[in-house]
Amino acid sequence: SYELTQPPSVSVSPGQTASITCSGDKLEYKYTSWYQQKPGQSPVLVIYQDKKRPSGIPERFSGSNSGNPATLTISGTQATDEADYYCQAWDSSTAVFGGGTRLTVL
């Protein structure tokens, strides 16, 4: 079965840029989505179709998938961005989530 791999944790200082990676077999030929999940809350879609932002998502969130791995970038990271982030792709008519990355804003 298809798998997506993310680093368990990433740390960033406030105001700096955070990058979270997601790797998978031939992922560059699929579309990647990203979700933010804060403790006790439902996931929120922050990036879809590799790099598109849903309405209401700040511009500091961006995505790329021009190579492998796919990357979620948060520019000018704020304390409120501290959360778990999950990548997701569609493969063989199944949705697959990565293991999640805990972003800590120090």
Place this chain on the structure above:
Amino acid sequence: QLQLHESGPGLVKPSETLSLICAVSGGSISSNTYYWGWVRQPPGKRLEWIGTTHYSGSTYYSPSLKSRVTISVDTSKNQFSLKLSSVTAADTSVYYCARHSGVGANHYFDYWGQGILVTVSS
């Protein structure tokens, strides 16, 4: 604004069937454009996709759960449901329903319910 709301028992006995409903408001479940899915998350663990359905009857299931899962749509009530049979403690999770947008290879979940914790225990 589209809203999804899960409901059902919070406690299920081992070997029994878990049954949940997701009520959709602010939009029609009979839209050709969208699918409707279930995702679960064991405490402290990753998100796991369970399956997805379309009002037309098309369904897609996780290979690891396929033998135990049924997802169906009730257009008259604008809701869809999840049934998971022969549950064990490993099925204890927060269960989320979500709208599943999908065209070609581009599939993602853009609206989520608040989630419901289901514990499997005798």
